[in-house]
Amino acid sequence: xxxxxxxxxxxxxxxxxxxxxxxxxxxxxxxxxxxxxxxxxxxxxxxxxxxxxxxxxxxxxxxxxxxxxxxxxxxxxxxxxxxxxxxxxxxxxxxxxxxxxxxxxxxxxxxxxxxxxxxxxxxxxxxxxxxxxxxxxxxxxxxxxxxxxxxxxxxxxxxxxxxxxxxxxxxxxxxxxxxxxxxxxxxxxxxxxxxxxxxxxxxxxxxxxxxxxxxxxxxxxxxxxxxxxxxxxxxxxxxxxxxxxxxxxxxxxxxxxxxxxxxxxxxxxxxxxxxxxxxxxxxxxxxxxxxxxxxxxxxxxxxxxxxxxxxxxxxxxxxxxxxxxxxxxxxxxxxxxxxxxxxxxxxxxxxxxxxxxxxxxxxxxxxxxxxxxxxxxxxxxxxxxxxxxxxxxxxxxxxxxxxxxxxxxxxxxxxxxxxxxxxxxxxxxxxxxxxxxxxxxxx
Numbered sequence: 001x002x003x004x005x006x007x008x009x010x011x012x013x014x015x016x017x018x019x020x021x022x023x024x025x026x027x028x029x030x031x032x033x034x035x036x037x038x039x040x041x042x043x044x045x046x047x048x049x050x051x052x053x054x055x056x057x058x059x060x061x062x063x064x065x066x067x068x069x070x071x072x073x074x075x076x077x078x079x080x081x082x083x084x085x086x087x088x089x090x091x092x093x094x095x096x097x098x099x100x101x102x103x104x105x106x107x108x109x110x111x112x113x114x115x116x117x118x119x120x121x122x123x124x125x126x127x128x129x130x131x132x133x134x135x136x137x138x139x140x141x142x143x144x145x146x147x148x149x150x151x152x153x154x155x156x157x158x159x160x161x162x163x164x165x166x167x168x169x170x171x172x173x174x175x176x177x178x179x180x181x182x183x184x185x186x187x188x189x190x191x192x193x194x195x196x197x198x199x200x201x202x203x204x205x206x207x208x209x210x211x212x213x214x215x216x217x218x219x220x221x222x223x224x225x226x227x228x229x230x231x232x233x234x235x236x237x238x239x240x241x242x243x244x245x246x247x248x249x250x251x252x253x254x255x256x257x258x259x260x261x262x263x264x265x266x267x268x269x270x271x272x273x274x275x276x277x278x279x280x281x282x283x284x285x286x287x288x289x290x291x292x293x294x295x296x297x298x299x300x301x302x303x304x305x306x307x308x309x310x311x312x313x314x315x316x317x318x319x320x321x322x323x324x325x326x327x328x329x330x331x332x333x334x335x336x337x338x339x340x341x342x343x344x345x346x347x348x349x350x351x352x353x354x355x356x357x358x359x360x361x362x363x364x365x366x367x368x369x370x371x372x373x374x375x376x377x378x379x380x381x382x383x384x385x386x387x388x389x390x391x392x393x394x395x396x397x398x399x400x401x402x403x404x405x406x407x408x409x410x411x412x413x414x415x416x417x418x419x420x421x422x423x424x425x426x427x428x429x430x431x432x433x434x435x436x437x438x439x440x441x442x443x
Contacts, residue, residue, distance in 0.1 A: 014104075014105045014107070015101065015104040015105050016104075017104070017109075017110060017113070019110070020107060020110035020111055020113075020114050021110060021113050021114030021117050021118075022114075023114070024111070024114030024115060024117070024118045025114060025117055025118045025121050027118065028118035028119065028121050028122040028150075029121060029122075029125065031122060031146070032121075032122045032125040032126055032143065033125070035126070035140065035142050035143040035146050036125070036126065036129050036140055036143050038142050038143075039138075039140035039141060039142050039143055057139075058139070059130055059131070059132040059137055059139050060132065062130050062139050062140075062144055063127065063130055063132075065144065065147075065148075066123045066126055066127040066130070066144065066147060067123075067127065069119065069123045069147055069148075069150075069151045070119075070120050070123035070124055070127065072151075073116045073117075073119045073120040073123065073151070073154060074116070074117075074120045076116050076154070076158060077113060077116035077117050077120065080112055080113050080116060080158075080161060081113060083161075083165055084103075084109050084113070084165070087103065087165055087168060087169050088100055088103050088104075090169055091103055091169055091174065094171075094309065094315070095171070095174055095305070095306050095309060096302075096305045096306065096309060098301075098302050098305060099174055099178075099302065099306070101289070101291070102174065102177055102178065102181075103168070106168065108160075108161075108164050109161075109164075109165075109168075111157075112157055112158075112160070112161040112164075115153070115154055115157045116154055116157075116158075118150075119147075119150045119151060119153075119154050122146075122147060122150060123147050123150075126140055126143040126144065126147055129143070171306070171310075171317075171320045171323065172323065174306070175303065175306060175320075175323055175324055175327055176327075178299055178302050178303055178306075178327075179299075179303070179327040179330065179331070181292050181299050182292070182296070182299035182300065182303075182327075182331050183330075183331065183334065185292050185293070185294075185295070185296055185299060186296055186331065186334055186335065186338075188293075188294075189294060189296055189341075190338045190339075190340075190341065216267060216268060216269050217248065217265035217266055217267045217268075217269060218265065218266040218267075218268075218269045218270075218271070218272025218276075219262050219264075219265055219266075219272075220262070220263050220264040220265070220266060220272070220276070220277050220280045220281070221259075221260050221261065221262060221263065221277065222257045222258070222259055222260060222261045222262075222263050222281065222284070223259065223277070223278075223281045224259060224281070224286050225257060225258045225259050225286070226256070226257070226286035226287055226288055227254065227255070227256050227257075227286065227287055227288070227289060227290040227291075228251055228252070228253050228254065228255050228256075228257060228284055228285070228286060229253065229285045229286065229287040229290075229291050229293060229294070229295075230253055230285040230293055230294045231249070231251075231252070231253055231283060231284055231285070231294065232282075232283040232284075232285070233283075233345070233354065233356070235282070235283040236249075236264075236280070236283050236354060237345065237347065237353055237354060239276070239279055239280070239283075240347075240353040240354060241347045241351075241353060243271060243276070244271075245266055245267065245268075245271060245353070246266075246267040246352055246353060246354075246355070247264050247265070247266060247267075247280075247353065247354050247355065248264065248265040248267070248354075248355040249263070249264055249354065249355065249356045249357050250262045250263060250264060250265065250357065251263055251284070251357060252356070252357040252358065252359070253293070253294035253295045254290055254294075254295035254297050254298055256290075257286075263280060263281065263284060264280050266280075296359060296364065297359060297363075297364065297367050299331075300328065300331065300364060300367050300368050301367060303324045303327055303328055303368075304324070304328075304367065304368065304371055304372060306320065306321075306324050307320070307321040307324035307325065307372050307382075308321075308371055308372065308375050310324070311372075311375055311376055311379050311382055312375070318376075318379050318381045318382050321372070321376065321379070321382050322381060322382060322385045324372075325372065325382070325385050325386060325389050326385075326389070328368045328369075328389065329389035329392050329393055331368075332361075332364065332365065332368060332389075332393045333392065333393055333396045335361055335364060336361065336393060336396045336397045336398075336399070336402055337396055340358065340359070340360065340361060341356075341358050342358070343355055343356050343357070343358050344356075361399070361401070361402050361405060362401065362402070362404075362405035365405045365406065365409060366405075366409075369386060369390075369409045370409075372386065373386060373409065373412060373413055373416065374416075377416045377417065378421070380421060380425045380428070380429075383413060383416075383417055383421070383429060384428055384429060384432055386409075386413055387410060387413055387414075387429065387432035387433055387435070387436055388432055388435075390406050390409060390410050390413075390436050391432065391435045391436045391439050393406060394406055394436060394439040394440045395439055397440075403440050406436070406440065407436070407437075407440055410433055410436045410437075413429070413433070414429060414430070414433045417429045
């Protein structure tokens with residue numbers, strides 16, 4: 001449970017625009033006090049005696065220099081924040097509000113903002129320590145030299161920010177980031193040991209439970225509302241093993257639940273109680289927004305949303321939609337080569353403990369192609385690329401059920417094009433459809 005709470009906390013901090021700037025600002029405050037302490041110990045005089053000139057100006061010029069750097073940094077910080085808001089607005093309008101999560105988690109934007117704020121705070125603290133009262137005059141030469149270095153570093157960061165802000169709103173950049181997240185999430189979900197079934201024990205026990213499980217199982221109801229961000233399967237397994245239970249999970253990560261929804265069914269019925277309900281609910285991490293953690297469908301639907309917006313009449317950008325289809329085909333090709341987690345999970349004694357609601361290849365194919373197919377019926381290039389993507393996936397598919405899922409979508413694409421496309425376009429679609437059939441037969 002602590003692991004998933006840490007993940008939830010990490011996701012929240014990554015999506016905040018205050019955490020990283022606050023850390024950098026804290027480091028700047030510590031640096032300012034450290035440098036001022038060096039100046040107070042007379043290190044600058046020792047350096048000058050050795051021939052190293054750090055700062056040769058007077059107190060007035062030091063005040064002017066620090067004031068100039070501080071005012072410039074806070075002005076640039078405001079500009080950076082404004083440019084970030086513009087980028088967020090453009091991305092939301094063109095690619096959908098779900099994409100904002102990727103921008104909010106971009107550490108680079110947060111680092112740039114934190115750099116300027118930290119330089120501003122550092123200069124203020126050093127400026128506050130400068131005294132011009134005759135014999136009591138104090139000029140922190142080392143601290144001023146560091147302020148100049150920070151100003152030069154901030155200029156370099158500003159140049160980097162301009163480059164990063166201009167590339168981050170490009171369609172190819174956003175699609176690539178979502179695709180990378182999808183691939184890493186596939187690796188994580190399919191590396192989990194949940195669902196490793198034992199064929200020698202699975203069949204008989206599953207048949208016994210399936211006969212009267214729903215009638216004799218105790219329903220565990222949700223005590224909160226929101227999106228399921230993660231499920232602590234290890235915690236559920238420990239509970240099931242310690243109390244000798246069989247749990248049937250009715251929900252999976254990514255689903256939205258309301259208070260009172262059925263989360264789990266516990267067998268046998270007589271072992272269910274309020275204490276068990278509380279323990280079960282603690283294993284379901286809820287949130288206001290859906291995230292990609294443990295949820296392969298989420299990233300797929302992000303790519304689908306971008307594709308649908310691209311082929312809408314208001315945007316009319318089929319090339320972006322084609323790029324999304326290409327990335328979806330990459331993910332589905334990877335999925336066909338891996339073994340999907342079984343819905344049945346056993347403990348160390350080969351006793352069935354969990355029946356999980358797992359994603360299937362057919363379901364992910366539906367998520368990837370259904371809406372794009374419906375919106376792209378009159379877009380010849382997108383329709384043809386859908387069939388080409390299915391043909392590519394078919395080369396990597398060796399499961400009959402997966403074949404059926406791909407063939408079903410190829411048939412629907414073919415039927416949808418018969419009435420809406422011109423003759424030559426229908427011939428192109430028919431050719432790609434025959435390629436799909438050939439590859440499905442050969443794989």
